[in-house]
Amino acid sequence: MSTDFRIVFCSCPDRGTAKALAEKVLRQRLAGCVNIGATSTSMYWWDDHLHSDDEVVLTIKTTTGQLPELFSALQQAHPYDVPELLAVPVSEGGNEYLDWLAQVVRS
Numbered sequence: 001m002s003t004d005f006r007i008v009f010c011s012c013p014d015r016g017t018a019k020a021l022a023e024k025v026l027r028q029r030l031a032g033c034v035n036i037g038a039t040s041t042s043m044y045w046w047d048d049h050l051h052s053d054d055e056v057v058l059t060i061k062t063t064t065g066q067l068p069e070l071f072s073a074l075q076q077a078h079p080y081d082v083p084e085l086l087a088v089p090v091s092e093g094g095n096e097y098l099d100w101l102a103q104v105v106r107s
Contacts, residue, residue: 030073034061064089
């Protein structure tokens with residue numbers, strides 16, 4: 001059962017954007033829970049230059065079936081040209097939590 005779930009990471013330029021995106025995917029029932037992390041520094045390559053920016057990371061809990069629609073919603077609303085959208089499988093989890101997640105995420 002746990003293979004039906006994913007954790008998605010999405011970097012945002014600031015807390016306001018992170019909260020808006022979290023609310024959007026929650027209201028659409030594309031996720032059951034979104035954690036908004038503390039501001040941290042991201043270093044990355046863009047346009048052949050090394051950049052360093054403060055960002056806020058969303059940790060989004062969802063089902064495998066919602067990934068295409070979740071990614072689409074985030075890409076449409078995200079201010080970045082190429083938003084970070086990384087999904088990792090959940091290999092194990094508490095049965096009660098996973099049951100709850102399956103119930104609250106739109107199927």
